[in-house]
Amino acid sequence: MLSYIIRRILILIPTLLGVSIIVFLMLRLTPGDPAELLLGERATEEALFEVREHLGLNEPLHVQYGLFLQRLSQGDLGETIFTRQKVWIEIKQRFPATIELSLLALVISCCLGIFLGIVSATKQYSIFDYASMVGALVGVSMPIFWLGLIFMIIFSLNLGWLPISGRLSVHIDLEVITNFYILDSILTQNWAALKDTLWHIIMPAVTLSTIPTAIVARMTRSAMLDVLRQDYIKTAKAKGLSSFKVTYKHALRNALIPVVTTIGLQFGVMLGGAILTETIFAWPGVGKWMYHGIEQRDYMVIQGGTLFIATIFVLINLVVDVLYAVVNPRISVQ
């Protein structure tokens, strides 16, 4: 199994290189002069010349790519066009917000999805099963940006229960240590801030978790059904083990194997979908930053954000694959 893990980690490098190549090519393949694209139409000749020098646009493509990689390895993602801030710093400031949101959504979809899947499988063909699966199907068919807006209408505008957007109310003071607000408010024992934070995060998190919950629920249900049909389950029941023990101890452990992979993948999907959710809820994360970058055609923002999110996605896939190998003993035979 160790060799599998090592092989898997080694594949990481060409994959990341591939991602960087695609992102690199994007700017160069855009119709129009990259320098003008970056600076706008009213840029002076000197400014254009500087950018061309800086990016090495007059050099052959592979030299440019080398320059690109070299800068990347030093953590230099360039500067945003419009605010002239270092891209890496902007990302660093914003990604805790994105991760916090995605993690909470992941936890919700894990718990809810697995629970729904298990109950649906053990009570197959019941009303609960039917309702859950219909709900899951509807959940998977919904555009999340629309769902978020609907939630906003119901819970913020009509019922007034939850704040409409943002991460923290203006009147709350929170000492920011890690930039993970939930963690920070617990660490500084600022309970008013904790409540405010949770109130702000719950709607975006639930919205973001809808599709993954549906997928996890379906996956869990089908995995459980497969496992429950196996002979060793019948053996366990024949041995006289209680139903509860059979379900949770024996069946679940094996059923969870493919589910773990699914959950890991969903986290990656959530990161990709962050752009949509964060935009709607004005959540100050990498997604919303990228959305504004897209609106303003700030190609450095788009490039930096894409590299960042894609890299995290690749790393998550790696973790999921390794976890799967650890959990599923059959993989080691390969």
Add this chain to the structure above:
Amino acid sequence: MKEENNNKDPHDRHPMLEQLSQLWKNKPAIAGLIIIVTFILAAIFAPWISPHDPLEVSLYDQIKPPVWHETGAWKNILGTDDLGRDTLSRIIWGSRVSLQVALFAVGLAFAIGTFLGAVAGYFKGKLDSAIMRIMDMILAFPYLLLAIVVVAYLGPSLENAMMAIAITYVPRFARIVRGSVLEEAEKDYVMAEHALGAKNRRIIFLAILPNCLGPLIVLTTLSMASAILDSAALSFLGLGAQPPIPEWGAMIARSRGLILRASWVMTFPGVAILLAVLGFNLFGDGLRDALDPRLRD
């Protein structure tokens, strides 16, 4: 000499007919099919059934509520948007846009993906590795990100969105076809064709591919569902349909400003997306259950 007995009951029907009749009995799947057909009909007959011109701006009729509100009227059954355009008409015409984009994107991905997958699975070796590496590079990007990047750089337009979505779907098709081809290529009938001197192309198209059809059909249907969602998402971000094209996602984006005063402008396009995608998902699930229960994943 023993007589050759195929063990076939002359009353057995062709396996495909068996599967299709199973599908017919699957009520949710048929419901899905009805929804799909409804949208297709709406798309085709839009010019005739749409009560108003979807592009017609009418400053007298701004932000009118749906007919069941106190101030609503039958003139605009689902109300109007901030430019006085009729919501129902825009939704009907929007089905044209969404279905076209989804169809082209999925069709393109189908063509390219099937070709690449067949080539990879049949010829194996370095070609296989190279093609799969490219697929992995595409798959290294989560969900919409690659499509967003492609369109952001190429310039926002419906055509670019179509192409971007197609690119992100190619790996799905390539993988399935490659898997099927790898499996089939080992079988006897393929070796027989080889022995008879048949050209590779003939073997692939006429012999192997028809056997991969089941999973491909399922994938195509389910991909239509995601394509509608993805093109709506791209248009929502301003990267797909440009104004004034009536596209459901773009309609939702525009109406964000009206969320306080006129929440209906935002609600109905979303319901349209939901129904269309649901239709394809229901039908696709039914197809999958009928054609290959093993695919439940």
